[in-house]
Amino acid sequence: MSRRSLATAVWLLGLAVCGWVVAQARFTADMAAFLPALPTPLQRLLADQLRDGVAARLILIGIGGAPREELAAASRALAPRLAADPAFAYVANGDASLARADRELLFAYRYVLSPGVRSGSFDAAGLAAALARDYEALGSAAGPLVRRYLPSDPTGEFLRLLGTLEGQGRPATQMGVWMSRDGRYAIALAQTRAPGFDLDAQARNLAAIERAFAAARTESGAARATLAVTGPAVFAVQSRVAIQRDAERLSALAAALVAALLLAVYRSPRLVLLAFVPVGTGVLAGIAAVAGWFGTVHGITLGFGITLIGEAVDYAIYLLSHRSTHETPAASLDRIWPTLRLGMLISAASFCVMLFSGFPGLAQLGLLSVVGLVAALAVTRWLLPHYVARGDAPTGVGVVHRLVPEWRGYTGVRWAVFAAVFAASGAVISARQPIWDDDLGRLNPVSAADQALDQRLRSELGAPDVRLLAVVARPDEEAALQAAEQLGAPLGQLVDEKLISGFDSPAAYLPSRRTQTERLSALPDEARLRADLDEVVARSPFQPGLFTPFVRDVVAARAAPPLDRERLRGTGLGVKVDALLVHRGDAWYALLPLRGVTDPSAVAQRVAALKAQGVELLDLRVESERLLRTYRERALSVWAAGLALIVAVLVVHLRSAARALRVLAPIAAAVAATCACLLAGGAKLTLFHLVALLLVVGVGSNYALFFDRAAASAAERRRTAFSVLLCAATTTLAFGLLALSRTPVLGMIGTTVAIGAVASLVLSALIARPPIGGEREPVC
């Protein structure tokens, strides 16, 4: 077997294995993967909730574009369709018939839910007091409401529950459904059964909503009505679609343009095809490695990773451009191999650091890039030479040659240029403080209009803008609920002192078993109740026999099984409990959002006094700021470690600190200049800029190393200059296209690398060495 057949066989086998692994891979688009692993349990709880909590499973539906009568009709036609779909756990649109399930549940369980049920409220004295209140209420404005529930609930437990649960700000209703106050949107919400991060399921859910809406529109005759859906899951699905679409479309376009450029230069379709073999192999191997190691591949890893190892196209270009008519391609490769290998090592070193960054998403990117680059270089080294014929570098080399200066004796000028670049960039960077983008939202590919609509629907739904939460963790559900109940007294104290206007608690919707038992034991048995009631009614203005339903319900309540989570499923109360009582790891967390906080520091102090009972205060604003800080510090330390590793690789390989400095100077200057350009253009830096700068370091170091190579002849020097220019041109072309993406993440990467490639090329050219011996060959 010839070496060529062997290399080809190994390559094909590798492709087959990688292809099989990739075919098995699952793809996700969970942005949380790009958040760092978090230090405190509370932060982890917060991040988990963002990712997988009830909020992440809520889809807000706005119906607009028509008069309010039509909107209401469309909403009424849509909601039952969704409610009938098993993919949705809960659907609400303000319609009384849908809310009925909730009210019936409250009514049925009023004796375990109402805090008004306690010993003494159902004996003769308690009943007499209740009936006196009822009589008074009947003659008031609330008369019809009281009259409706009087026979079965004379102590008013149901209305008390309705009052406390509904007093928390509720959506405006028009024509029987939730509608924005200006009547432009009918609003509904749906909670999906699938978790928020299961984007395949969420994409199906969105399609189901669209289908249901189309049917509802036809049914209700609201032909002009339009549908808008928002919510974390919706946005995640849209992002995935946008990222995939942009990455695919722009990558394909970039590949076509790069191919056209290479074709124009090499004038051989065969060579152009060969140029794509290393990068193609690298992409496949990289994705296979990520799929094999992590189980799932993130959409961004895919979109971003493929662009990251776009550097691998350069490997083939270096080989093809350094060919000569005098030697075999293998021999040409041998000449540039040390430089190529060092360039790859530097890139791999920087990406390698991402593996240990603590950001799962970054680790994926790192693995994909490292494996991809190694595979691409291996293919360039061991497979490509067998398929490339002898040949000279393409025409046009001579022109390029003149563009590359020979700064013989101008060392001082060269350093002066670097110093000037650093000074200018430094000035821009320091003038543009703060340089970091603290708004995670800007990474969101969702349009500002959609985000504004989401905000609008949320505020119309009366979702309180919660900043402070009291959190208490216990080993089981019952203990967590009991703890939440015990918090009722101190938090109620805060309400009395007007430090907060109110608070929410999971125990309000699902009392602990202990409390349920206590309340039921406050209810008298049938004989006792009948005797007391008969006596009290006889002395009251009410008709005898009126309260028979009350006696029946009390008897039923005493015999009923306790209220549990299962019974709440599919109701608005269940949604509340799911949001406020969270099981994570070995702990159950009860979350008690504080509303209308007037003095956050005083509240913080008072809650701190409850520390002994395991109560903690979660300040969402402070925590998310801290989260971002952690995130940035991690990113920066990853970056610094990457740089240190690059310097170490250079020094070890070049065996000279001076030479390492010579190579590093243009790279560092290019990075500084790129940052300065980005900031001057009005951008703020994010994690994605940092990763893109690693890529700039990767390609830039190749340019610098090739220019720094002592060329054996003027012809070789020309080949080098040409190959570097061609590499820079393809990189700028491909990433310049990516910069046009409407997906912020891809746009950021594209802009950064395109600028960085140009800066690296210009600055690296400054260190170009003259050929050994300095002989001048005529330009051919």
Add this chain to the structure above:
Amino acid sequence: MPFGTGRGNAAVSALLACAWSLAAAAADAPADLDRLMAELARNGAETVRFTEVRTSAALKQPIELRGTLSYVAPSHLEKHTVAPRDERLIVDRDTLVIERPATGERLTLRLTDYPAVRAFVESIRATLAGDLAALRRFYRVEIEGTAAQWRLYLLPREADMAEFVQQVEISGSGGRIARIEILEASGDRSVMTIAKGGA
């Protein structure tokens, strides 16, 4: 010109007679909803005394309430119950305030948040304002009788209101409301009689 004068007199009397019969015909004419609303819309500001009797199958005796009702066109309405307990119900535009001085209770609601309450309020307020569009948002509106003695039937459109109120019947003459009868879903009936003249 006696002849002429005589003819003229005859003509005037004929004209007067004609006008009289026209006026009589207007009073006897079947009540017209649009005309009634236009008439009601002329209500400016006034305060009247009311008596309200609530008859309920739940009670051994009906409850009787007394107080005043004030209206300032087009959107301010105040029901001040004096007996048996002091209670003020004030509606202004989109806000409803209930005050009970005895207990110091004060409850403020936004009407758009509570459609059933709003429907209830509009049965009186929109009628007083002659705002048919507002009435029709919450009720099917039917009219009976004559312009001099009309009866307006309001039947709730929405389920959440129908759960409490079956029908509101308002009767009056010309631009004046004399009686409001509310038939609740429970079968209870409350009849508010409005005294003639100011409070």
